[in-house]
Amino acid sequence: MNNVIFCIILYNTKVSESKSITSIINNWNESCSNSKIIIFNNGDDIVEVNEIKEIKEINENIEIFQILINGSLSKIYNKCIQLNKGYNFVFLDDDTEVSKDYFNEVLNCSSDILLPRVVCNNLDVYPVFTKEGVQSITSGLYISSKLVSLLTNFESKVFDERFDLYGIDTAFFYKINKNKINYDISSHSLIHDLSHLTSGSNVFREKEVFLANSASLIPYFNFYLLKQVIGTLFKFIYRLDYRTIFSAFISFCSCRVIRIIKTI
Template identity: 25%
Template sequence: MRTIMTVVLSHCFAHESPTLNSLMKSECLLDELLIINNGVGTKDIDKDFIHNLGIKIKKISVRHFLDVRPLSWIYNGVLNEYTQSDRFIFFSDEFVLESNYIHNLNTCYSDVIDLQIPNIRDGVSKQVIYPRLNKFVQKIPDGMKIDSQYTLLSINSGLVIYRSLIDKFAECNMEVFDNRFALYGVDYNFFNRLEMLKKEDYKICVQVINTIESSVPEIEEQDGRSQEVERLYDRVLSGKYYSKNKFFIYLRLLRISFQQLIRFKFSNLELIFKIFAQGKHPRC
C-alpha cells in the first residue's frame, strides 16, 4: 500500500516540528513525505535535518506557500495530485507520534476501512480531547471501528484517508474537504461531509488507532482580532452549508448575531451578514 504523509508547517520551521522529529524515531519506513511550508516565512530548509529524516523515509518533497494557502486547498490538492497513492496521512506541525505509529496503522488495517483516526491527547492536561462521539469525548481502544449510528467529530491532524473514501466522495461529486473554508472549520466540516455521505447510503468504515499528543495546549483559547474573525467565518459558513434546513440556517445566524450583540461587538454584525452573502472565506 503506497502511503504519503503530508505535514503542514504553520507555526515553526521543519527542524523545530514535533511531528517531523517524531518521525525520526519511527520503527517503520514511510513511502513518501510531503512537507509544506505554509507561510512560515522562509524557503530555507535545514538540509542536515532532511538528510537525517530521510533515513526513515523513502522520498521527501518540500513545497513553499509563503502566501498562506487555505488548508482545504492544500489537502484537496494532495489528494488530487497523488493519484498513485492508496493512503493519505495529514498532520500539522505540533504533534508527537509514537515510534510504532506507522506499524499500528498497517497492523490494524483491513480492506473494509475507509478512514483511520487517532485518539488525540492535550499536551498540557494529558486528557483525551478527541474523537467525540455524539459530542462526548472518550478514549477509544486501538482497532475499534466506530458504529455508523454515531456522529463523529475530530480534527485534521492524524486523519488517515484511504482511496476507497476518496472514491465515495467522487461518486457524489464532492471534494473531500470543503474549499470554501480556509482554516477553522476545515476539519469539523470534513466530518459533516462524512454525514452527508451516510445520508446517501454510503457505508463509511472508520477505525480508531494510535494516540497522538499535541505539543501545545489544544483547548487553549486564542486571543486577538484575527482569530475572532476566523472563528466567525467558520461559524457563519458552517451554519449556512451544514444546517439541517433553512429554518436552522437562519436560527444559527440569529444566534451568532445575538451573541455578538450582547458582547457589544457591533462591528461584527455587518461582518456576519457579509460572510453569509459572500458564501466563502475571502482567501478561497
C-alpha cells in the same frame, strides 16, 4: 502494508522544531519504502537549502514545497491528493506528536477512515459525538485512496475549498456523516496543541471560527453547529463588535468566509 503520504503543513516553524516531522522520522522504518513525507511550508520564511539537505540526508522520502503565502489548507490538501493518486493519506499540522503505535496502525490500516484519539493537556478532546454523528480535526486524520475516489464521486474535491482553515473539518465530517461512511476510532492517541484550549482567550481566532461556523450553517447544518454560532453571536453582541457580526451574516448568506475589512 499501506503506501501512505504524510502531508504536513509547516507554519512559521523550523523543520527541525516540528513535532510532527520529528515524530514521523523517528518512527520511520524499512516497511515505509513506498510511503512519503510531503511538507508544505505555508509560513512566511523559506526553508533554506541547507536545512532541506540536512533533513533529506536523514530521510530520502521527504519532499518539500514552498508555499509561503499562508495559503488555504483545503486547497493544499486537495492539491496533495491530486498529485499523489493511489496513495492513502495522513494529514498533520506541524505540532502533532505521532506515537509509534498510531504510526504503525496507519501503515497497516484496512479502514477507509481512521480517527486517532486527540489528547491536549492530558484530556481526550477528539473525536466528539453528537446526534448528527462524529466530529474531529484533520490533524492525524487517515483516509484511504478508496475513500478519496468515493468522495470525489460525490463532489470534485475531498475538502471544501470555500474554507481556508476553520470549517474544513466541519465540512469534511458532515459529508462522512451524511453519506453514512464507516470509520474506525484508533485505540492510540496523538498529542496535539489545540491553540484555542492551551493559549487562553484569543479574539482573532474566535472571530475566524465564528465566521467559518456561520458560513457552514446552510450547507452543513446541524444543531451542535447552530448552538456554537448562537453562543458566539451573543459574545460579539456583548462586545458591540458589529463589524464581525455583519461579516458573519454575509458569510452565512454566501456560504463562504467573508471578512469585512475596516477602511480608513
